[in-house]
Amino acid sequence: MSSLLVRRRGKKAAKPAELPGPADGASSTGSPWTGGPDQPATPSSSGSGGSGEDAPPQVVEWSNGPALATKAWGAALALALLAGPAALVWTALRPEAAPVSATAGAANTSETAAASERAVELVETWLRADSDDQQLIASLTNAPVGSLPQAGLTIRDSSVAQVEQAEDDVWSVTVGVDVAEPAPGSTPPPAGGQAKGDEAELALVWVRRYFQVPVLVDRTDTEWSGPDLAVTALALPAPVPGPAAAAEPPDLDYPETISPTSAAGQSVAGFLAAMVAGDGEITRYLRPGTSISAVTPAPYSAVAVTGIKGSHEVTESPADGDGTHALTTVELTRLDGDKTTAQYVLTLVARDGRWEVAGLEPAVRIDTTPSGTIDPGTAGE
Structure with missing residues (x-):
């Protein structure tokens, strides 16, 4: 908890692994290649009459082409007849091809992003909303809005903490957000609103809270406009515990x-x-x-x-x-x-x-030595 706020009551607001090899900056011992790509041989410049001009290319007719083509067709036909039984056996024995998922790759990425955006929008709006914002909340979800407070909350720094696919086209999104709440030990305002003449200030602190929202992402592909996503929040935000911290953080590999x-x-x-x-x-x-x-x-x-x-x-x-x-x-x-x-x-x-x-480096090194392993250098001590 940090950033103390003040608000008036009743107001709205691998053990060490080998290092990578030296960079490829060392000088090479071999001589660099300086020649161009192989070029076709040039025709001889010698010709009748001793002229220095290049002789025109000679065209020689090949009379064996039709005969060779006939032989090739005959060989191909014979191979096809011989391969027929083998092809039938392979067709009967080969396994069925696995179906290809239509929602893999980029599709899942776009759907996750769409579900996350709607969940964050709904959580932020729901937390800030007051009793006059019924229609605003109803525009973001199909769920009944129910009751809303007289004054909305002050929030900041919302982000997606977790996204998982609950069912086909339904994503469960957990949103984390900092909420300004009364400091521990502070006295809440009267239930009927601010007491007459009560101008005492209420100290607030930032508390990280988490809310879960189920979101339906209906994907339709059209011939001309491509994929089209219809996004609907299926329920109001539900306060849930935050992601659990690691019970025992790993040791780092920097001895x-x-x-x-x-x-x-x-x-x-x-x-x-x-x-x-x-x-x-x-x-x-x-x-x-x-x-x-x-x-x-x-x-x-x-x-x-x-x-x-x-x-x-x-x-x-x-x-x-x-x-x-x-x-x-x-x-x-x-x-x-x-x-x-x-x-x-x-x-x-x-x-x-x-x-x-x-x-x-983008990340730290984790010590992967199994717990209880004895260092070979100290085994005899």
């Missing part, structure tokens, strides 16, 4: 500690400063063949590396091709001077005695 003051740590710091703070040229920290652009305009004024965990050990004198995946924790200074903490996962590879950034 090595890398000092921010080491050569690898300095490369990481320089790269991130260039990428998000506009401090220096980003290409000087990249491995040849790696393409990562700086964020423009720079959203931060400074970057400070506070910790680095690596998947492999790094040294101050690495051999070419040595590398590690580095989970890096940084403190970012915003343009207004405030600071916030973020984390990056980088791939570092050594070349010519220095550490270079070879990739900005």
